[in-house]
Each structure stands twice: as structure tokens, then as C-alpha cells.
Amino acid sequence: MVDRECVRRAQAGDREAVVALLRELETPIYRTAYYTLGHEQDAMDAAQEALLRIYRKLNTFRGDADIRTWAQRIAVNTAIDAARRRKDVLSLQEDRINGGSPVERSAIYTDVREAIRRLPEPQRSVVLLRHIQDFSYQEIADTLELPVNTVKSHLFRGRKKLMEWLSDYREGGVSHEV
Structure with missing residues (x-):
């Protein structure tokens, strides 16, 4: 679990904290993308795009919610966008x-x-x-x-x-x- 201190350091530009944060979020974000898109490669692409968006928007995270929740919102929206673009199907x-x-x-x-x-x-x-x-x-x-x-x-x-x-x-x- 990512602690608030790690998030704060990542927002301040601490490279090690950013890497630790993104590594912690990577698997659940990939899982969301996979279950939304149903294909491994599409999920990997969407997860990578979501992680990039998280990195770029990290300074907008206010801490009102858990970082996981905030990141999942980005992951869900990224996967939905990818599904719309590809007109793909959901999968279990x-x-x-x-x-x-x-x-x-x-x-x-x-x-x-x-x-x-x-x-x-x-x-x-x-x-x-x-x-x-x-x-x-x-x-x-x-x-x-x-x-x-x-x-x-x-x-x-x-x-x-x-x-x-x-x-x-x-x-x-x-x-x-x-």
C-alpha cells in the first residue's frame, strides 16, 4: 500500500517515490484495463497510457481520496476510451x-x-x-x-x-x- 508520504514525495519530484508509486499502481491498473478490454496487448497499452496520465496529473492529486481510487478513476476512463476507439468487448x-x-x-x-x-x-x-x-x-x-x-x-x-x-x-x- 502506498503511504501519503510516498505520494507527497512523488508530487515533489522525488524520482524514487514516483517509481515506487507507479509500481504499486501498475498491477491493479493493468487488471482494470484487462477486464475492460479483454485482450492482453490492448490492456498493456491502456495501462501504460493510464500510468502516463497518472504521472502527468500527479500534481493535481489533492489527497481527498486514496491514491488508488484516484488512479483507478484515470484507469477506468482510459480503458473506456480505448474500448470506444477499438469498439472492443469486455472480458472476464x-x-x-x-x-x-x-x-x-x-x-x-x-x-x-x-x-x-x-x-x-x-x-x-x-x-x-x-x-x-x-x-x-x-x-x-x-x-x-x-x-x-x-x-x-x-x-x-x-x-x-x-x-x-x-x-x-x-x-x-x-x-x-x-
Whole structure:
């Protein structure tokens, strides 16, 4: 975890602090980009762009929120911009889906990815930050600059849609309507 002193030193131009800060943020930012874009190379490009934006905007960080939250806001926006440019799809890691044959897991993976991709943008980001990044409601609210109750509402609606679209899996069937 990055402490406030490291952030303060990085803002003051301490090269070692900047490197330490960016290294600490690198993995979660890459993870956000990967789950948003679904392709390793696209995620690496988006993560690199996000880290560069963080570096360039570091002097604008006021410390009102945790540095992780502030950085994730930049990462989410960078990945969304990249997805819009590429008209790409969202993805979940295939190894997060358990059970079944490789063919069944692939079908589930495809259906879940497509279902998440179909969510409206606020719901999509909230679902990804909550279930992929394990952010708290407050961290999501800070990242997306939304009230906590709005985050909860988007998460509830997003989960409800996903459950509806993927209901055949809960009933033991295979959904082709996603």
C-alpha cells in the first residue's frame, strides 16, 4: 500500500517515490484495463497510457481520496476510451469460471463476457470495480465520482440484468440469448 508520504514525495519530484508509486499502481491498473478490454496487448497499452496520465496529473492529486481510487478513476476512463476507439468487448478471465469441460467453460466465458459488455456504462464499470477489483462501495463512488447510493443502485441493476441474461446457467442449461 502506498503511504501519503510516498505520494507527497512523488508530487515533489522525488524520482524514487514516483517509481515506487507507479509500481504499486501498475498491477491493479493493468487488471482494470484487462477486464475492460479483454485482450492482453490492448490492456498493456491502456495501462501504460493510464500510468502516463497518472504521472502527468500527479500534481493535481489533492489527497481527498486514496491514491488508488484516484488512479483507478484515470484507469477506468482510459480503458473506456480505448474500448470506444477499438469498439472492443469486455472480458472476464476464463480461469475464473469453474467446472465443466473446456468447451462448456468457453461457452460460459463468452456468454458472461457478452452479458457484461451489454450492460450500460455506469452499471458495467460498477460491476467490474466491485467484482473484479474488489472495491468497496465508497471506493467505487470516489473512482466514478458518484454518490454511494447511486453506486449501489447501478450494482443492483447490473447484477439483476446479468442474472436475468444468464439465468439458464443457474437452471443447468446453456444460454444462447445473451
